[in-house]
Amino acid sequence: MTDARIATARLGEGGPEVGVQGLGCMGMSFAYGPTDAGQARAALERALELGVTLYDTADAYAAGDNERFLSPFFTAHRDEVVIATKFALSIPEGDPVKRIIRNDAPYIREAVEASLKRLGVDVIDLYYMHRRDVNVPIEETVGTMAELVREGKVKHLGLSEVTADELRAAHAVHPIAAVQSEWSLFSRDIEAKVVPAARELGVALVPYSPLGRGFLTGSFTDAEQDLTADDFRRHQPRFTGANATANAALLEPLRAIAAAHDATPGQIALAWVQQRATIDGLPVVPIPGTRKPGRVAENAAATALTLTAGELARLEPIAGAVAGDRYADMAFTSAGRE
Numbered sequence: 001m002t003d004a005r006i007a008t009a010r011l012g013e014g015g016p017e018v019g020v021q022g023l024g025c026m027g028m029s030f031a032y033g034p035t036d037a038g039q040a041r042a043a044l045e046r047a048l049e050l051g052v053t054l055y056d057t058a059d060a061y062a063a064g065d066n067e068r069f070l071s072p073f074f075t076a077h078r079d080e081v082v083i084a085t086k087f088a089l090s091i092p093e094g095d096p097v098k099r100i101i102r103n104d105a106p107y108i109r110e111a112v113e114a115s116l117k118r119l120g121v122d123v124i125d126l127y128y129m130h131r132r133d134v135n136v137p138i139e140e141t142v143g144t145m146a147e148l149v150r151e152g153k154v155k156h157l158g159l160s161e162v163t164a165d166e167l168r169a170a171h172a173v174h175p176i177a178a179v180q181s182e183w184s185l186f187s188r189d190i191e192a193k194v195v196p197a198a199r200e201l202g203v204a205l206v207p208y209s210p211l212g213r214g215f216l217t218g219s220f221t222d223a224e225q226d227l228t229a230d231d232f233r234r235h236q237p238r239f240t241g242a243n244a245t246a247n248a249a250l251l252e253p254l255r256a257i258a259a260a261h262d263a264t265p266g267q268i269a270l271a272w273v274q275q276r277a278t279i280d281g282l283p284v285v286p287i288p289g290t291r292k293p294g295r296v297a298e299n300a301a302a303t304a305l306t307l308t309a310g311e312l313a314r315l316e317p318i319a320g321a322v323a324g325d326r327y328a329d330m331a332f333t334s335a336g337r338e
């Protein structure tokens with residue numbers, strides 16, 4: 001089966017040209033329960049066939065195992081893929097919620113070498129600071145990242161979950177190609193300050209969890225009841241108990257709009273984020289995560305959907321009605337520091 005390839009977009013003014021939708025690879029090794037490696041490999045190949053070229057990983061995903069898992073795919077298709085990985089975060093064993101964050105130069109230098117080795121490549125196309133360590137001035141952190149560019153270890157720079165002020169300060173040191181932050185029908189806090197700053201600076205947005213970690217597809221309702229014991233979503237306040245029940249009711253307009261387009265609720269959620277950013281005047285490349293080739297195709301097809309003004313208006317109140325934060329500890333997010 002071969003379908004039309006998706007359109008392309010540029011990541012930031014001097015950034016790489018990529019398919020308008022990327023692929024989040026985290027779930028292939030980490031956070032969302034058991035994985036079938038064969039299916040995940042097929043999902044990667046299917047994505048490439050459809051013109052998806054931006055592949056997202058991080059050194060924190062399964063303590064480097066996600067980068068190792070992706071390595072054969074990346075090396076087999078080195079000239080066709082744009083590899084994005086991240087440093088700054090580690091998750092101590094036995095505590096899925098705790099985060100250790102480092103942004104200092106010695107840490108970054110060690111992290112980049114380790115990622116290059118695990119990925120099996122000699123340059124990372126897009127290197128993100130995953131989380132902000134407020135003890136290190138952002139200028140220092142980006143200064144070190146800029147040295148990696150000059151040394152040829154990294155091509156472009158990105159930042160994840162930064163505030164508007166942090167983005168401005170960083171961009172003054174070295175051009176930032178992309179900000180990767182959570183953005184979906186359920187999580188719109190970045191629209192207040194980060195989105196206007198990105199537009200002003202010509203920085204692209206790479207929305208992560210654009211499917212609300214799967215909740216917007218209707219594939220689960222209560223994380224404690226529907227997902228396995230090791231699933232990270234059981235620790236996110238909006239996906240359990242009374243919050244989950246209340247939030248599931250918010251999906252009604254999504255389902256109705258999906259039916260009108262002969263589409264799925266997930267496709268409407270993806271079309272929404274793409275269209276929202278375009279209206280805001282930003283280049284945008286959402287990175288829905290899936291381990292299944294059929295879902296890769298379903299998600300890619302959403303790039304061709306257009307929602308009417310009336311449909312957008314109907315979806316507008318959803319985020320404001322969501323019960324529960326997107327993380328148990330919001331201090332790690334831009335919204336927690338804005």
Ligand SMILES: NC(=O)c1ccc[n+]([C@@H]2O[C@H](COP(=O)([O-])OP(=O)(O)OC[C@H]3O[C@@H](n4cnc5c(N)ncnc54)[C@H](OP(=O)(O)O)[C@@H]3O)[C@@H](O)[C@H]2O)c1
Nearest residue numbers: 024025026208209210211212213214217288289290291295
């Ligand atoms: N920068 C950061 O701090 C940060 C944080 C979180 C994530 N990320 C990145 O962003 C990527 C995407 O975010 P995410 O994976 O958290 O959330 P997401 O893309 O909103 O949702 C992923 C979930 O949706 C399911 N799914 C995907 N397509 C589907 C479809 N068509 N129908 C039904 N279910 C579908 C997936 O299950 P299956 O896999 O079983 O299909 C998975 O459980 C990650 O892979 C990661 O690379 C970055």
